[in-house]
Amino acid sequence: MPARRHRLAAVVALAALALAGCAAPREQITPVQSAGPSATTSAPSASAPAGGTVESFYGQSVSWSACGDFQCATISAPLNWADPSAGSISLAIERRPADDPAHRIGSLLINPGGPGSSGVDFLSYAVTSVLGADVLADYDVVAFDPRGVGKSSAVECGPDSQVDTYLTQDVTIDSQASLDAARAKATAFGQACQEDTGALLAHVDTASAARDMDLMRALLGDDQLHYLGFSYGTFLGATYAGLFPKNVGRLVLDGALDPSLTSDQLSEQQAQGFENALRSYVQYCQNAPGCPLTGSVSHGMQQIADVVDRAKQRPLSTSDGHAVNGTLAFYGVIVTLYNDDYWPLLTQALSEAINQHTGGQLLEYADVYLDRTADGTYLSNSNLAIQAINCLDYPAASRDYQQMVAFRDQIARTAPTFADWFAMAPGCETWPVQSTRTPAPIHATGAAPILVVGTTGDPATPYRWAQALADQLDSGVLLTWKGQGHTAYGRAGSCISDAVETYLLTGATPPVGTTCS
Template sequence: MEPVRRAVRLPRPARPVALGLTVALLLAGCVGGKEQSTPSDDGSDSPDQGTTVDPSLGLDAFYGQTLGWEDCGSGYECTTVQAPLDWDDPTAGAIELAVKRSPATGSADERLGSLLVNPGGPGASGVDFLSSVVDYVVGDDVLAAYDIVGFDPRGVAGSSPVDCGDDETIDAFFTTDFPMESQADVEAARERARAFGEACLAATGPVLGEVDTVSAARDMDLIRAVLGDDKLSYLGFSYGTFLGATYADLYPENVGRLVLDGALDPSMSNDDLVVGQAIGFENALRAYVEDCQQDDACPLKGTLDQGLARVAQLVADAEASPLPAGSGAEVNGTLAWYGIVVTLYDDGSWPYLTMALDEAINSGTGSTLLELANFYLDRTPDGSYTANSMVAFQAINCLDYPMVVRDYDEMVAFADQVAAVAPTFGRDFAMAIGCETWPFPATGERRPITAEGAAPILVVGTTGDPATPYEWAVALADQLASAELLTWEGEGHTAYGRGGSCVSDVVETYLLEGELPAGGASC
């Protein structure tokens, strides 16, 4: 058994909307800082902030709060919802949830209420995601009928966020190469993870132990209620499908129209997720290499297997001798891996992977790989993190997924199993360390979700999805008692907003009319 090169973080099943466009702007150096103005609705200097909840009064106080909406620019409105810190003890304190909406454009008789949206992650900001949904995903009829509402789940961005310290601390944990070649290396990795978890607890406080998906789903019901909706209509991508399915299981009587695109199978263990994603990204990389090699300018020469081996060798070489990336920056094995993986979420981004590989292979430099890795990490060229998505991902998953603790020999044996079905990067997926010494034990229960009694639900799966493989969408649709499956035969992560009219027609007919294709549909 050959040793595994390093412990790397698993790809998050996030949704990079319009990734090709975003990466093009990023590589051109055109991405500026975000600006947001927050004048009050009435133009006064002190806008109404809504009701301040007294947690000692229990859940009724939270559900009875009044929202104070503010104009936050470009036609959007923003507010804050107070939620229980601990849903099992609502009197224990409150947290804040950031909420943003795009008001329905139609007349009063056209409106259907609110449509909550979640981009996945876990750890991605629904507030930041909202403009992408409005501009690139939903059609005009949906915009006319619904207030489109983005929210940051607890622990994420503007919602009582997880904090793990300064940028240097975060960078050291997520981007440093750590060889995994002995039991001593495993113990060192666990100690590193323990110290990182303690730093997160010190900086975040008790909310770190309350960012599980069940609590976030309960927050969604609170948001539904304070928005004035009798039923929840919801559009969830990737991890957002698990959040939506969890909601349906907790509150089947409150389910309106739920679209779950790029589905997670809620019954999967952490090992199941590792194997599934390793296969998914292996297949996506194979599809990329096959496509690349149709062009004589492709830097991956030879057969398909030789092209795959060249990609793997590039990452190994970057670990042994990091690639210069300009201004003193370097690309090590982990950053090279991130830069490759992020382009596999969307086949529209494959040309940027070709650019990065051509530079690295033929020029020996890694500036494009670094730009791509920074995009994945929500990191600027100077090493500053623009969002807390990486640390929120860690905190949420550590509560949601119980882990099997293995010694080095057991880890390598598992890595060999994964590599047998995903030869290129399977070992990297299998050797991840991160949650075994987390300050809070996992509370999630991995089991099928049926949501008995819920209204009809639409599950969407993409046959070439690397991050949430198609089989997971099939599994979720089979589990949910009232679901139908829409299949898109395409490449990349998720379908709505990417799959053209064959997908949008089905999704939007369901959102507007409540009609699902009997027996599912495929296009």
Template sequence: MRGFARWTALLAAAGLLMTGCSGGSSGDDTSGGRTGRAQPSARSSAAASPLPSSLTSQRLDWGRCRATADFSAPGADWQCATLKVPLDWSKPHGKTIGLALIRAKARGENRIGSLLFNFGGPGSSGVSTMPAYAAVVPLLRERYDLVSWDPRGVGASEGVRCLGDREIQAAEKVDITPDTSAEEQAYLRNATAFGKGCKKDAGELLAHVSTTDTARDMDLMRQVLGDRKTHYFGISYGTQLGGVYAHLFPRNVGRLVLDAVVDPSADTVGHAENQARGFQRALNAYLKSTGQDPGQGSRKIADLLKRLDANPLPTSSRRQLTQALAFIGIVRPLYSKESWPTLTSALDAAVQGDGSELLALADDYNGRDPSGHYGTGTHAQRVISCLDNKQRLTAQKAKKLLPQFERISPVFGPFLGWDTAGWCHDWPVAGLYETPEVSAPGAAPILVVGNTGDPATPYEGTRKMADELGEDVGVMLTWRGQGHGAYGRGSACVDSAVNAYLLSGSVPRNGKVCS
């Protein structure tokens, strides 16, 4: 897939569990307050720790990217380079790691500078996504160098692989909504094995892949690229990264766009509830579009998932459609309204006893290719989110939460309720905070874009982000649409407002709504 379609798929492959990171067998921290904000002294320490000139004065050796269909397309002229950053930002003179960067230089005159992109996850590769996404932003390339990168722990930037392909495929048979003590223990053992695999592969890097680490990388990137201010476009998890960057370096904020906004005020349980609510809303909209009653349609899908829990469906391959794979297959098309007909076909086939289409959707989401090789986006997603999040809910606490999750969504609630305990269960390193600090007093206006029908990052997070960025900083732009994100999804109103802000610095009226 190319252009927007490819971008949608790549975002989807890193979206669902973006904020579902919690869990653990030791401790049961469930406080929902604001006491765990990220490193209160982070901004002052950033200013107080000068970097060695070996980092700030490094010259990027831009060269040809490895040959792929996207990089070698006529007129693509993509360049790649490696940026050195400290492994441990508290020891800037110590060991370094390399971050893979990609750019396409501005085509027109009156160049503004570099425009950095993060496509979400956490765990999405900017190096592989940027060339495809460039088709969505041709106007921006007239005045910006389009720049993205693989954040630390992702892809070509010391990318982490926690399990092998056979182990991942075997784990797809684990019951994600345990009904018995034996299933619960298997669920938690699988989580422990994943964390141990991450520790074995990543080593000391596992404690240095946080959002705060990547925000600091961004500011060094700004300096090395020769930009006075950071201009940035963050999507999905990329909005959290943008908010943390603005908090750490408010005076370096240029023009920042945050699209498909993660709620910075939500803790582990709050994020899981948000996503259950968001995906249920999207499912309701889908069911209405097919002439079905949302309540009845949801119950039918929930019943299908319950049947699969005990009796997986056969497929055209040798694999079976398990409950876990069916769940992911249902989630995948909800990221884009254009994919709803695919969901109809897959559900119809499953009701008739064939799980092949839902399995194909799940494989697409999980980055599994026809040869059985899995991508590592979800591995990076987990190591970053589990380091960011200090909460570790027990299975006992998750079970107590299940009724409220099921009230929010009979389809998505059971999985996301259990996920609060399973995602970071028995994780090898401690998490950093309960919720990220994004307040950015003194920063230039930041454009915060929300879609009322967003399944993965529900619209309520847009207002929370704008409020927490601070008065005269967070500027809200709303689109009444469907799908994950707003820019580049067909709204001329949204696109023109974002383009005007990035290209001419024209800040839209706070609260502007696009229908």
């Protein structure tokens, strides 16, 4: 893997949210009291049955084995938490034991987001590049692949060639007939996922994954859940707090989602977030050497849109014979906005596309976004899991062509550059399992203080979402970073890291209104 791919992969490790069109964003469940065993549940030495009672799953033993620098285990969880007798699924967990067992606080569960990103794959990056030495000394850091993801019981949708066609093809919606045809293809793909995944496809929702986290808490021997969640991981953590407020320990939710928003609201506001981030990039580029963008900032924005539009009409070539269509060019641009450290890479890619009319670098970046190798092999099932989870978390909006155009035009009023990419494609209305959830605020009444971290220039989870979540949570405390890119902890400097780690180590939240820059 080239060094540049390594650097970009670190950005994607913090979980690019699903871009609207292919899948709806996420949902929230109304807070309720803990439905599982109490916080003091122990783990007797008995393996869980294939299907049984909630208590039997909480009573299983965990067998750890060495795997590289860490310890690995697999636990069983109910396929359906509402009917634990209906069968079980497997959940992959991995941990790095605390460096100082004498001062061990407990386990710190981590989730990098997505939905669909692998916590197991994220663990090494988290312990080397995110978590501070004192946190590593006092916590067992525990990563997991949520249900539907990676090494856990996973969503599958056929061979990579079939998945690749679905994920990377350009879709042009310019009539009701073309919309109907696109939905027919999306329906067929969803049916393939249903056939390959089976009953699990109906049970990969966030509320079920949050219940899995309480199972992990108990099996790890912790009275309370300590948790660090990024991006979608904030929705998972907030959902946990709503379901199990009395079991909440120290929760850090960085790059927060607003669980009260509908799918349409999330899509529109995320489009605005990327529009603002791209504008900030253009301003940076035009004041730096070698920028291929000319004229005003608005003109530079249009030049970028033109690169993507031209790729859709006539794909860009690459030196190895691949073609970069509009979808791949779009992903290649978007992924670099997750961290302003990678803006120079976008300048290089745009220079190639504008001056040489080739797309090699855009393709490289798109491959990182898709977690795909140069030969079309997918390294994970994250792109499949993200749709399956989103479509259970959010009710689908089914529009005719004219309504879809109206929604696109609504987005374009504040986010014109890529409005089509956030509106003009089939969504979860074609998915074989429809959501029955209703978006609503999370209050988590009775929970210990919860730290919410927001970045003012976050493209994927706009800052207003962090403000909203902190306001909704009865015990929410907002920590702000004035910066660019997605999430803050681990890349925003000592002001943020000191506040986050003080909270994790002592439970003390920063003063209300704390802002880092």
